[in-house]
Amino acid sequence: MRIEVVAVGTELLLGQIADTNSAWLGEQMALGGVDSHFHQAVGDNLERIVLALRTALARSDGVVVCGGLGPTHDDITRDAIAAVMNVALVRDPAIVERIGQMFSTRGRAMPESNGRQADVPVGATPITQMLGTAPGLICPVGHKVIYALPGVPYEMYEMFSRAVLPDLRRRMAEQGDTAVIESRVVRTWGMSESGLAELLAPRIEALDAAGGNPTIAFLASGIEGIKVRITAKAADTEAAEALLGAEEEQVRAIVGEATFGVDDDTMESVVADLLKARRLTLGLAESLTGGLVASRLVAVPGASDWFRGSIVSYASDVKYALLGVPAGPVVSAEAARAMADGARRVLGADVGLALTGVAGPDSAEDQPPGTVFVGLARPGAETESLEAHLPGDRDRVRQYANISALDLLRRRLIHDGSG
């Protein structure tokens, strides 16, 4: 089954935003066994959206059109689909009521223009919106199909996974295409892509020689480390999962401790699990990261069980006065250790983790941008520090510092538990 993605929005043509929706849809469809031979982007213009949809239907089995379902006068994807289907748009009172309720729970009246979002081409089936106001649409066109999804990424992701992919799978099954493609991502930190590729080269050759199922590919993900994606094709989900599980074990054995998790695991969620298992609480002291480490840790559900807080000591005299850092340079191993001890004490935490350094673009205390010191204070061990020299601009130095500090904590907690 071949599905073409059509992204709607003049802002895409003008380059004001990159088209990440099409990339996400392409990836999800590939993983679901759906082919995609073409993508298009088109502006907010009725005639051109109609032309793009007709072009897509002529060369593919269906279309996922994304964007242009909002309430304003340039949201005309509904009109374009009705024109392609050659039917009228009819307002659906149930959708009007649902949108009205969304506004009233926020204590506001529904603006007249939102009524347009309830317009449905005759013969199309609306997809209930769970997160926003714009419902999606499943629109038959002869024996082909147009799926319309909102352009807001998190609304689109939810609606595609819940309603579009199952519908596509059902259509494929009707055509006898029931193979399942599944993938698993092994997440690593601390190795280069080429280093990892060298380490895994013999395994990849062995898989190729054995028929190329599963396959292994690398995804360099910058500040999130290098991902190793294992992809397996099988008759059903269970068989695919079995292949993935066996291959994950192989990869873990080869890569070792640089593997920190799989799929949706993040460095934060892995550290959280280790802290909970060891019944330890964590307090932070952050200088160059300015609260970044704390903000990423609290994104883990249930963080209040083990996270005490963070002292973001951006000004030097806050480090001296509040954290007890001795007078002197603050970009140093000594300051990082004093900050870690201070975080433990001031926040009443079992473990204290601290970061100080130079985010850039200028040097500070004669240290070049990218210089970072991590301090770690924990029960039953001397307070230690780690010096790192990280590449990139201000934002990348901060992100690398964050994950480097959490990785140090992760490696220590693994050994504390087994020691």
Place this chain on the structure above:
Amino acid sequence: MRIEVVAVGTELLLGQIADTNSAWLGEQMALGGVDSHFHQAVGDNLERIVLALRTALARSDGVVVCGGLGPTHDDITRDAIAAVMNVALVRDPAIVERIGQMFSTRGRAMPESNGRQADVPVGATPITQMLGTAPGLICPVGHKVIYALPGVPYEMYEMFSRAVLPDLRRRMAEQGDTAVIESRVVRTWGMSESGLAELLAPRIEALDAAGGNPTIAFLASGIEGIKVRITAKAADTEAAEALLGAEEEQVRAIVGEATFGVDDDTMESVVADLLKARRLTLGLAESLTGGLVASRLVAVPGASDWFRGSIVSYASDVKYALLGVPAGPVVSAEAARAMADGARRVLGADVGLALTGVAGPDSAEDQPPGTVFVGLARPGAETESLEAHLPGDRDRVRQYANISALDLLRRRLIHDGSG
């Protein structure tokens, strides 16, 4: 003149990389006064690239095709163009020599496969490559044109600016089209997209009636607020800027204080400018946002001039002990005010801004997710609080809380300065 971008590469369809080349080309063309009504992406398949190029030539005046000029067997853009032009490919000895020299200066022999990069469709003009091995191509097709550029971003940028844009401008001048298109984005916070659209509807109608120059469009940017984009076409940059400036004034007058900036302004950079202008320092106390507000503020260059730090008091007893919040509920207006006073005192700041609330997914202290209290303490004013009920999941509640709190500070600082 209408130019369509065709991006070549199976990795684009599979979502392994987002198509940032097309976004960049779209932006550069718009700034150069070139219209772009469609973009396409297509995989490394001869038949489909030919179809994509023919589709583009049928609906546009020309094509910029990007990618597929490398030396490997899946680099077939040259072959596809020759098929569309219905001519042969002929190897250009001057290009072979140039590529050979590039390899020899690196002390390596040119691999046989690189010879393919010297193949030129009969009638096409090569564009000399300055940075890599793949030359570009300018290929006449009847009275239309195909420009072929390499997919490596920095090679593509250089070649487009040096050779393609001047050629496009020359063709446009021949047709008497020397117009310039410029745009400006007015950034707003605190109004819904539909509310803003209703407010601006009379102005948009007036512009339409007067010939549609400039135009106004909306970009919903979720946690970053709603953007209003003004686009103007004029004989030269100066005239376009004058139109934009006049229209920005109109929009600001209609939208009022919900306008916080233009173009690259962020809520953080605007608050930073106001604090610097008033010579005030800022200290934070964060609970539900967990350091997010601090981490976004330190992204503003020069933050150390006015930012003292943040007390991320995630655990309740840190609020009581360190910030002096009175025993009792911590999701309350009283707690927010005490936290703001505490942040000022503990961090030695002129202004204290505090956030407490329920990020979700569960309720806390009988308050539903999305309940947020902001506290603000500043010189010469009583410490105040703001209650907000924000939509979305955990992450969105935090992001909305961040910008809501900074917006309160922004509005107060504006009036402090003018009072």
